Amino acid sequence: MKVLLIDDEKAMHLIMKKMLAKMPDVEIVGIFQETESAFSYLIQFEVDLVFLDISMPRETGVEFAERIREKGLHTKIVFLTSHKEYALFAFDVEAFDYIVKPVMQDRLHRTVQKAFEEKRSEQLLQSIRKPASEHITLICLGGIDIQSANNTRVKWKSSKSAELLGYLLVHKGRLVSRSKIVEDLFGGMAQKNAETYLNTTVYQLRKVLEAYELKENLHSESNHYAFSLNQVHVDFLSFEVGCKQLSIVDESNIQLAIELEQKYTGHLFGERSFPWAWNEVERLTLMYSAFVHRLCMALLHRGETNTAIRLLLKLMAHNEIDEESFMLLMKAWALQDNKEALVSNYSRFADVLHREIGIKPSLEASDLYTRLLSGLNA
Structure with a gap:
């Protein structure tokens, strides 16, 4: 279970780290004191559960959650706050849970266990409904397409998401730096805009790959990206062989x-x-x-x-x-x-x-x- 902590109080970081450390299979992948950096992280990386303080500077937790939902992210959000009156607003943005401070160990444990149970249920449904990845063909000769065993074809979220997949396939599973991708795919664009555009494109590509059970093939590591060739057939690579x-x-x-x-x-x-x-x-x-x-x-x-x-x-x-x-x-x-x-x-x-x-x-x-x-x- 990959967990993100967002709270402007460092003391709260220490408390949550100590409590979550007692729970097996929980990994804190990021800790943030403000929402902008947290937003960039969520766009790029897979996170299962976010613990979010409502009373944040510049942007409240509820406003941040609304922005996350507008991006199409369905990451589970657990609000942490000292104010019970925010509960109604929290559930308006599809909050997974709402915990009033001070956070108690047993209360936190129940929330994490519920998240684990939902994740297992979601994985079971995916295994029943989705085709096995070894029946997927990635087509790059004559265009860019993804074809499943039942011949359903991909509906791209954007032309850039298709281009990013082609770019990573040409690199044959090797890691490519974000800066290199920005230079090659978004050259001529202002740096800040290019970085934002890349984050959105990565997210769009993940959503496309998820429908074919290939989301895990898209790796991100230390500001690098790669597409694993395990259990997929890539037409131009097999032609070359x-x-x-x-x-x-x-x-x-x-x-x-x-x-x-x-x-x-x-x-x-x-x-x-x-x-x-x-x-x-x-x-x-x-x-x-x-x-x-x-x-x-x-x-x-x-x-x-x-x-x-x-x-x-x-x-x-x-x-x-x-x-x-x-x-x-x-x-x-x-x-x-x-x-x-x-x-x-x-x-x-x-x-x-x-x-x-x-x-x-x-x-x-x-x-x-x-x-x-x-x-x-x-």
Whole structure:
């Protein structure tokens, strides 16, 4: 049970720490004398129970609780006060309990036990209603999505919450500092606004992950964040592993290679253009292109020219000046004795190169074209 203490009196901190220390499985994760720092902590970190003094400087405990509820946080709040008349206001903000000072050990114990019982009940309900995390697929090829075993798709709280998940997945479970995340995701924004925006984004992402029983995969530690890859399937990571395993494509594994290519449903994050992801998008795109080239050479050797042409045209739809793909296409058309396709597409390819980057086809490409055309004429 993770507990937060918020009271402007240090003496109260000492009293509560001493009492809570006698209760097993209770961990005090934060102690605050004012509400603003406590609010920032609650936005970032998971807390089960908050002990909150009502008579706080600058912002009362009730006002603080209202702000917490407006943020959508349902953390259990226990009010501590010397004034019984505040009880009605406390329950207006869904207070879990209300303890009048001085706090007695047995009274505090009853409150904590009740919190434990509710937490166990909530966990039981979650285990019954929610899908197991190992049936969850995190989709980053062609977009950003979360797909469960029953094919329900994610409803993002915001575009930034989707971006944050993609960012952490690219870091493959490694911890990333808050300052680095702020720089990459919120660059150009005023520092204070960026920090607030990140807190909100982390909270929104936690709420999304909670629906898929993945909330615990999002770790926060010493101003660092990471997303654990345990018991989840991430499409671009498994594709990368598959490419490395199929460094050579031949008759023995060509069907596996065809199946792997079908899993590449689009470039990393699809149409979402994240500046921090450009290098990773380029790396995976090049990996996919090299893999398709290996697969197409095996297909041409096997005589499956139509499949090879389809895959190569798919590549060139994203990069119409990809000369290596075009050279394989020329070989495929030649194997089909399709002189018309060879001639017309070479002319079009040369025009595109001249128009886009002001060059002619390379000597290697032009020599291949000449040889293939000569063979068809013969």
